[in-house]
Amino acid sequence: MTPPRRRLAVAGATLTLAVLTTACGALGQAVDCNTAANDAAKIATEWSSTVTKDAANGDAVEAASKTAETKTKELAGKYDGEVAAALNDLADGFGSIKGGDLSSITEFSGKVNGFTSKITAACS
Template sequence: MTPPRRRLAVAAATLTLAVLTTACGAIGQAVDCNTAANDATKIATEWSSAITKDIADADAVKTASKTASDKTKELAGKYDGEVAAALNDLASAYESIDGDASGVAEFSGKVNGFTSKITAACS
């Protein structure tokens, strides 16, 4: 596994783990957080799969990132408050990936911040 792919795999795994292990307080909020977490994880997994096929193909990375951003924005539209804000921040991060390995690496470095926002929104 090349270094960019390894960083990507670590970023996707970190995002998935944080989203899946988010603890929510109230019953209604727990349902919302679980649904949002599952959907965000699905988007992250699809994005990761799409770009690991050929990390060197800038157009493929851009397309996968744009798709993930659009899906995450759509997901954020279903929620309000901090959950929506955390998802919109994640969508913006996907959108900022410029299509090369350095953009993916930069996103990987920011994953912990996004998982913290999602966790805070659901606690």
């Protein structure tokens, strides 16, 4: 191979490697984001089930909210950037629920879809 062809071959190989690395990184991010969104949805579903079952028990609601807050913060610690920020916002929402305050539960329940959408948007 002549020197110009060799340079073109090296440049082509470098470009191919860069594209493949970027594609794998994007794929990895998509998988991570999907996992983050699914895990957050599981936490929200567990919280919702507990609150629905024990809505009259303020202590149970507060305990479920604290557990969901802790789990969501742990999940946020696995990510960075907008995904972590969205998960931390969700955790703060769980943390805002105190006792059997039905108005805070209702308000937060209305915001859960917004938090999930924010997580999904951070992944795109």
